[in-house]
Amino acid sequence: MGTIVSAAITWNLPRVYTMRAWLKEPGSSGYDRKITRLRAAMTVRQNDLDHRWNISFEDAIETIVKGTTLRDTDRGLEVEVRLLDPLDARVIARTIAFGIDTPRREREMASKSGHLAPFTDAETRTMADIAKLEYLIGDQAREAGFSDGVGRILRAPDDDPKMAALAANEDFSRRLATLKNLSRQIGYYDPPGEPFRGPNPHIELQDLSTATVGRTPDVSLWIRSGQVCGALISLLVIAVLRLWKPGLLRGRDRPATAPAAAQVPPPTAAKPGDSEEW
Structure with a gap:
């Protein structure tokens, strides 16, 4: 029962797609793991994500911040984006890789910038x-x-x-x-008020056909939760049946009956003139 419940839950969880872009620029290391809200706001503005997703500007920023991870790799700065749509994830990874400044400049701009509308x-x-x-x-x-x-x-x-x-x-x-x-x-x-810099020229973008597909949120947690729920449901069903129809859980009491004796036909009398051969 637990396995069935957990399978039903995880089957209905939304699929999440992961896309990556790599920035191959000198000094493209030492970034924080998460992008700044300013960089996320720039990304939302450039792609008109709040209107495309039909959510508020702030909610779109929060989605980008939560779904994006930065890490240093041998291929340069890796921008990983996890979203429900693979094309959106690819576009956002590309936008961030093109626009992100040095780690120091990103922190400086985020600390002094006001609310970006x-x-x-x-x-x-x-x-x-x-x-x-x-x-x-x-x-x-x-x-x-x-x-x-x-x-x-x-x-x-x-x-x-x-x-x-x-x-x-x-x-x-x-x-x-x-x-x-x-x-x-x-x-x-x-960002408004900052010196003109332009996009980064050297980036590498993951091909859309190689997007990594997973589930969200953590599937293992849902599987364990489903197994616990299934076990509780099974115990509840057993308890109800014990009170309502106990006969379904154990055999009904029946009187013991002895096996019927074998029926032997009575002997027949010998007819006159009959003889036996020995």
Whole structure:
């Protein structure tokens, strides 16, 4: 009974998906295990998660903080995100890996920043314009040999030959200047009031098809709880049956009867003229 109850409980627990991204930047070690609420708020704003999940801005921040873990690995800083949707987990891991600053800067910004509010409707429209500019600039960058997209461009020094060739293109220069200006206005890449930094260029992202699937919360705890509940239910059923229908739990009293004697047919008299052969 306990096994049946625990199996029924765990079967109905929601599946949780784990996705990871790795930041491969110098100095990408020494982070706290959990991200700051400021970084979580930036992630919620950039992906409009409160509206997508239909929850409050603060609840979305709390979901990101609880579901994200940072750890130092041989591949760089690992950003692990556990959520009910694998695509959301992948997008959030990517956003955090792209945006996170050094450990010292993360702590400094979190200590001095005030309450970060969600984007207004106007700022959301600006965010859409930034996404279009990122696509156009990234397309031009790939043609020029930049393999890391917008992050590599925004971090490239002015004397970089590839950057110099791109800057000679009037459309590219105009788009890049507009991108920087719009991102500063709404605090897209960096928190409001912080110097412009741009996204990290060197990250590695786990493929969506390799997402780790598990259960939440801890399945072992639910299994033990189900076994205890099943045992209690079994004892309760036995107690009720003892009082209500005791005959179901033990055989009914029946009078003992002796086995019937074997019926032997009576001997028949010999007929006249019959004889026996010996």
